[in-house]
Amino acid sequence: MSYKLIKKFDNGIRIGEILTAHGKIATPFFMPVGTVGSVKGVSPKELIDMGAEIILCNTYHLFLRPGEQLIKKLGGLHRFINWNKPILTDSGGYQVFSLGKSKTGESLVKITEDGVEFKSHLDGTKYLFTPERVIQIQLDLGVDILMPLDVCPSGTATKEEIKHACDLTIAWAKRSKEYFDKKTKNFSKKERPLLHGIVQGGLYSDLRKYCAEELIKLDFDGYSVGGLAVDHETRDMWKTVKFMGEILPENKQRYLMGVGTPDDIKKATKLGMDMFDCVLPTRMGRHGSVYIKNQKSKIKNQNYSSHSVAGCYNLINLLNAKYKVDSEVIDTNCGCYACQKGKGFSKAYISHLIRSNEILGIRLTTLHNLFQYLDLMRGLKK
Amino acid sequence: MSYKLIKKFDNGIRIGEILTAHGKIATPFFMPVGTVGSVKGVSPKELIDMGAEIILCNTYHLFLRPGEQLIKKLGGLHRFINWNKPILTDSGGYQVFSLGKSKTGESLVKITEDGVEFKSHLDGTKYLFTPERVIQIQLDLGVDILMPLDVCPSGTATKEEIKHACDLTIAWAKRSKEYFDKKTKNFSKKERPLLHGIVQGGLYSDLRKYCAEELIKLDFDGYSVGGLAVDHETRDMWKTVKFMGEILPENKQRYLMGVGTPDDIKKATKLGMDMFDCVLPTRMGRHGSVYIKNQKSKIKNQNYSSHSVAGCYNLINLLNAKYKVDSEVIDTNCGCYACQKGKGFSKAYISHLIRSNEILGIRLTTLHNLFQYLDLMRGLKK
Numbered sequence: 001m002s003y004k005l006i007k008k009f010d011n012g013i014r015i016g017e018i019l020t021a022h023g024k025i026a027t028p029f030f031m032p033v034g035t036v037g038s039v040k041g042v043s044p045k046e047l048i049d050m051g052a053e054i055i056l057c058n059t060y061h062l063f064l065r066p067g068e069q070l071i072k073k074l075g076g077l078h079r080f081i082n083w084n085k086p087i088l089t090d091s092g093g094y095q096v097f098s099l100g101k102s103k104t105g106e107s108l109v110k111i112t113e114d115g116v117e118f119k120s121h122l123d124g125t126k127y128l129f130t131p132e133r134v135i136q137i138q139l140d141l142g143v144d145i146l147m148p149l150d151v152c153p154s155g156t157a158t159k160e161e162i163k164h165a166c167d168l169t170i171a172w173a174k175r176s177k178e179y180f181d182k183k184t185k186n187f188s189k190k191e192r193p194l195l196h197g198i199v200q201g202g203l204y205s206d207l208r209k210y211c212a213e214e215l216i217k218l219d220f221d222g223y224s225v226g227g228l229a230v231d232h233e234t235r236d237m238w239k240t241v242k243f244m245g246e247i248l249p250e251n252k253q254r255y256l257m258g259v260g261t262p263d264d265i266k267k268a269t270k271l272g273m274d275m276f277d278c279v280l281p282t283r284m285g286r287h288g289s290v291y292i293k294n295q296k297s298k299i300k301n302q303n304y305s306s307h308s309v310a311g312c313y314n315l316i317n318l319l320n321a322k323y324k325v326d327s328e329v330i331d332t333n334c335g336c337y338a339c340q341k342g343k344g345f346s347k348a349y350i351s352h353l354i355r356s357n358e359i360l361g362i363r364l365t366t367l368h369n370l371f372q373y374l375d376l377m378r379g380l381k382k
Numbered sequence: 383m384s385y386k387l388i389k390k391f392d393n394g395i396r397i398g399e400i401l402t403a404h405g406k407i408a409t410p411f412f413m414p415v416g417t418v419g420s421v422k423g424v425s426p427k428e429l430i431d432m433g434a435e436i437i438l439c440n441t442y443h444l445f446l447r448p449g450e451q452l453i454k455k456l457g458g459l460h461r462f463i464n465w466n467k468p469i470l471t472d473s474g475g476y477q478v479f480s481l482g483k484s485k486t487g488e489s490l491v492k493i494t495e496d497g498v499e500f501k502s503h504l505d506g507t508k509y510l511f512t513p514e515r516v517i518q519i520q521l522d523l524g525v526d527i528l529m530p531l532d533v534c535p536s537g538t539a540t541k542e543e544i545k546h547a548c549d550l551t552i553a554w555a556k557r558s559k560e561y562f563d564k565k566t567k568n569f570s571k572k573e574r575p576l577l578h579g580i581v582q583g584g585l586y587s588d589l590r591k592y593c594a595e596e597l598i599k600l601d602f603d604g605y606s607v608g609g610l611a612v613d614h615e616t617r618d619m620w621k622t623v624k625f626m627g628e629i630l631p632e633n634k635q636r637y638l639m640g641v642g643t644p645d646d647i648k649k650a651t652k653l654g655m656d657m658f659d660c661v662l663p664t665r666m667g668r669h670g671s672v673y674i675k676n677q678k679s680k681i682k683n684q685n686y687s688s689h690s691v692a693g694c695y696n697l698i699n700l701l702n703a704k705y706k707v708d709s710e711v712i713d714t715n716c717g718c719y720a721c722q723k724g725k726g727f728s729k730a731y732i733s734h735l736i737r738s739n740e741i742l743g744i745r746l747t748t749l750h751n752l753f754q755y756l757d758l759m760r761g762l763k764k
Contacts, residue, residue, distance in 0.1 A: 038735055038742045045719065066706065066734045074709050074730055082727050324448065327456050337427065345464050348456055352448045353420055359741055360420045 002194050002221050003027075003253040012245075012270035013380055018222075018253055020086040020144035021191050022078065023053075027253060027274040028380055030265065030373045031056040031088060033282060036065070037081045040282045041359075041366040044083045050336065050371045051378065053085060054144075056277045059137055060092030060099070063127075064120050068140040076142030088145035088277075089138050090257070091198070092129060094152050094226075111151065111168070131172040132179040135195075139183055143193060147224060148176030150198040155230045162202040166211040169200045169226075177218050194221035196255060199248075202227060203240050212247050222253040225273070229258025238267070245272025262291055262313040262376050269380050281373050285366030288319040288354045290330050293372065313372070318365065319354060323347040336371035338364035384576050384603050385409075385635040394627075394652040395762055400604075400635055402468040402526035403573050404460065405435075409635060409656040410762055412647065412755045413438040413470060415664060418447070419463045422664045423741075423748040426465045432718065432753045433760065436467060436526075438659045441519055442474030442481070445509075446502050450522040458524030470527040470659075471520050472639070473580070474511060476534050476608075493533065493550070513554040514561040517577075521565055525575060529606060530558030532580040537612045544584040548593040551582045551608075559600050576603035578637060581630075584609060585622050594629055604635040607655070611640025620649070627654030644673055644695040644758050651762050663755050667748030670701040670736045672712050675754065695754070700747065701736060705729040718753035720746035 007015040016027040032039040032047060035058045039047060047055065057077065062068060071080045077087055099121040100109035110117040115130035134149040149172050151165040180195045187193075197215035201207035215223065225244045228237045241256065248254050255275035256268050265276050281291070291313045316323075318330075325348055332342035338350065345364055353361030389397040398409040414421040414429060417440045421429060429437065439459065444450060453462045459469055481503040482491035492499040497512035516531040531554050533547040562577045569575075579597035583589035597605065607626045610619045623638065630636050637657035638650050647658050663673070674696045698705075700712075708729035711721040720726050727746055735743030 036734070036738045036740060037731070038738075038740045041741045043719070043742060043745065065738065066730070070707060070730070073707075074728060080728070080731050082731070325452060325455075337425070346456060346462070348448070348452070349419070349462055349464070352418070356418045356420075356447060358418060358420045359423045359745070360425060363425065363741070 003251065005251060012272060014269075014272055014274055015381060016253065016274060018086075018145075018194070020054075021193065022084060022086045022144050025053045025086055026381060028265075028269045028377060029053055029275060030377050031275065031277040032370055032373075033277055033279050034081070035279075036061045037077065039370070040286065041363050042282075042370065044081070046337070046367060047083075047370075048085075050367065051374050052370070054088060055083065055085075056088045056090065057081075057141075057143070058092065058095060059089045059134060059141070059147075060095035062089075062141060063092065063137050064122055068137045072140040072142070078142065086144040087141075088275075089141060089143045089147065091134050091147040091149045092137075093134075093147075093150045094258070096129060097152055097154075113168070113171070115149065115172075131175040135176050135179050135183070139180075139193070145194045145196065145222070146180070147196055147198060148173050148180075150200060150226055152200065152227050152230065153202060155235060157202065159202070159204060159207070162200070162204060162207055166200050166207050169198060170211060170214045173197050173215055173220075174218060177220065196220055196222045196224045198224040198226040198257070199244065200227050201240075203235060203237065205240070205243055208240060208243060209247060212244070216249060220252070222255060222275075223248050224255040224257050226257050228256065229260070229278075238271070241268055241273065242271045248272070261315075262373060263311060265373070266312065266376060266380065278373075281369035282366050284315065285369045286362045287317070288351075288362070288365060289315050289317045290365050290368050291315055291372045292331050293333070295333075318347055318351045323351045326351075330365075330368050334368065334371065335375075336368045338368040385633065387633060394654060396651075396654055396656055397763055398635065398656060400468075400527075400576070402436075403575065404466060404468045404526050407435045407468055408763060410647075410651045410759060411435055411657060412759050413657065413659040414752055414755075415659055415661050416463070417661075418443045419459065421752070422668065423745050424664075424752065426463070428719070428749060429465075429752075430467075432749065433756045434467070434752070436470060437465065438470045438472065439463075439523075439525070440474065440477055441471045441516060441523070441529075442477035444471075444523060445474065445519050446504055450519045454522040454524070460524065468526040469523075470657075471523060471525045471529065473516050473529040473531045474519075475516075475529075475532045476640070478511060479534055479536075495550070495553070497531065497554075513557040517558050517561050517565070521562075521575070527576045527578065527604070528562070529578055529580060530555050530562075532582060532608055534582065534609050534612065535584060537617060539584065541584070541586060541589070544582070544586060544589055548582050548589050551580060552593060552596045555579050555597055555602075556600060559602065578602055578604045578606045580606040580608040580639070581626065582609050583622075585617060585619065587622070587625050590622060590625060591629060594626070598631060602634070604637060604657075605630050606637040606639050608639050610638065611642070611660075620653070623650055623655065624653045630654070643697075644675075644755060645693060647755070648694065648758065648762065660755075663751035664748050666697065667751045668744045669699070670733075670744070670747060671697050671699045672747050672750050673697055673754045674713050675715070677715075700729055700733045705733045708733075712747075712750050713754075716750065716753065717757070718750045720750040 005016045018025045034055045096118045100118045108119040131149045138146040150169040153162050153165040197220035199212045201211045253274045256273040327346045329339040329344045387398045400407045416437045478500045482500045490501040513531045520528040532551040535544050535547040579602035581594045583593045635656045638655040711726045714724040
């Protein structure tokens with residue numbers, strides 16, 4: 001068993017660990033997103049310094065550029081990006097659907113029983129992703145945790161469409177698992193990467209249950225909850241997250257894909273989720289926005305009800321005129337390089353840098369946001 | 383005396399030190415350029431780690447945004463940018479002339495006896511820089527080494543125009559010195575910043591001699607050689623640099639403004655120059671170009687003739703197709719974070735990052751180039 005549940009707190013948080021070929025990771029954890037093989041704006045050393053234990057990369061992007069064959073030839077993804085800790089890759093399915101639109105909004109994606117035909121968002125070249133090919137790409141990249149190809153329906157899909165997505169997702173999961181098992185049968189226990197099953201089903205409990213049960217039969221190393229990062233701000237996903245936390249196996253790690261704000265993540269851990277990724281800390285940082293922990297959150301926390309939004313973090317934008325003259329760091333309690341517990345860079349300076357298009361500005365906001373996410377995870381383990 | 387000449391090597395290199403309010407700096411040295419208060423792409427910590435001892439900022443840019451009054455209010459430039467080592471600011475004269483053009487190429491700058499009237503390149507607002515005002519801005523910024531307002535003629539100026547530029551530069555230098563002395567008379571010896579005189583005169587030895595002699599009479603803390611970074615690639619500036627090295631006082635530091643490539647700097651130190659700044663390492667880095675030390679340079683070096691171009695460095699562009707598959711670091715002998723003596727990031731990866739518009743790509747090339755410049759200076763002191 002690659003996952004070990006060590007302890008379950010009364011508030012629902014599961015403390016565990018996942019063993020991978022590149023080391024042990026304590027759960028729950030957050031994965032900074034390094035889409036094309038680099039967490040935007042941040043160096044591997046900075047990630048290590050702030051306590052990142054694992055990062056996420058994108059199969060779709062790395063397949064298109066520079067190509068998994070080149071990465072394999074150069075010694076695998078870890079060596080290519082100079083990162084010796086675990087890497088998880090998503091299957092590319094989500095990117096195929098979300099990026100597979102022409103300038104007029106027309107879908108460039110064709111789904112068949114066999115797989116997904118799509119056009120590159122870079123140069124329009126046509127490719128076919130089959131479940132087997134997607135596993136092979138990830139094996140060639142040499143990552144630690146793989147996702148199978150799935151069908152991720154849009155937030156406006158009908159129940160019938162979502163049911164069809166579940167059926168294909170299950171069929172592809174089976175093919176993925178068979179291919180993966182065949183290709184990794186000679187791997188040592190230590191070397192063997194981990195493969196997740198991805199549960200779809202939208203906000204329908206019956207479909208979620210159906211999809212989860214079929215995938216559990218296939219005995220994956222862990223389970224991902226897909227389809228909830230799509231438009232999740234406008235829908236109430238929490239009932240579904242709670243339901244998933246209840247029906248997924250206790251002895252496997254659970255990954256809530258693409259979610260979310262610090263408050264979302266905090267809430268989801270209490271509903272039994274173990275793994276998270278989100279572009280928000282890096283993307284918000286590039287827009288000049290930073291997360292600040294509400295100082296009352298410790299008190300609030302004690303009365304925390306797992307079904308209400310906690311609201312422990314504020315998001316402020318440093319481009320707001322008032323920060324032009326603000327001599328304080330973003331958060332005097334924060335230990336990131338930007339804040340240095342009050343001895344770092346003032347909001348006035350960071351605001352000046354972003355206004356002047358200086359890279360250091362968004363480097364500092366990104367470092368701060370990622371540190372806050374990672375620090376939140378550290379806090380949740382206590 | 384703020385400058386101390388410690389030793390002069392047979393090859394002409396002067397080993398010395400400059401004492402400033404923010405510490406001692408060993409000469410010869412290179413100043414990374416932090417135009418608006420940040421060396422592009424690099425953090426203060428990274429500058430310290432690579433051995434930078436002083437940086438250069440631009441009076442003109444900081445005056446326009448965020449304004450020296452705000453910086454003064456927030457505790458001065460060192461505190462604003464979180465840099466506790468020495469800072470030199472140029473006078474802004476060069477920027478006024480080089481940036482003071484409308485979209486149709488028309489000059490937006492008006493020079494009078496009193497000073498320079500110009501329009502902001504950011505929003506077109508009209509300002510007047512007088513010699514006194516430029517000193518006051520730099521005193522408000524609280525920098526360690528100041529430059530007076532000068533007139534920097536273009537590379538195509540006639541001898542008469544250059545003579546006129548010298549006359550104004552001398553007159554303004556006198557006003558700058560008087561204002562500076564008055565404003566700093568109550569400073570302790572340790573606190574008092576240093577003021578340079580800037581020698582103009584184009585490529586005319588008689589004008590250079592005239593300008594230098596007049597400035598030497600005013601007894602500045604050090605002397606800058608201006609006007610040679612302008613179009614210097616198409617003109618032979620070396621006779622002038624050599625002449626300046628011969629006639630400037632031995633007991634004051636000499637600053638060759640805005641020059642140049644690593645080979646230029648190496649050569650200039652042998653002609654008696656002590657201080658350098660240049661945007662090349664950062665700008666070239668952002669374009670994907672990196673400096674690589676020629677491994678034969680040590681041998682070449684022994685037979686070095688101070689009047690021939692050394693050619694000890696090659697410049698390669700990582701966007702060249704051949705680097706897409708290059709598994710080697712930029713330079714296995716380099717100790718920068720990008721190279722790590724061979725254990726750093728491959729050219730293939732950096733090339734991939736730059737192609738993908740990932741910030742880390744140009745961060746790595748910039749770090750490498752700055753490290754090479756600083757390492758060159760370390761080598762020249764031996």
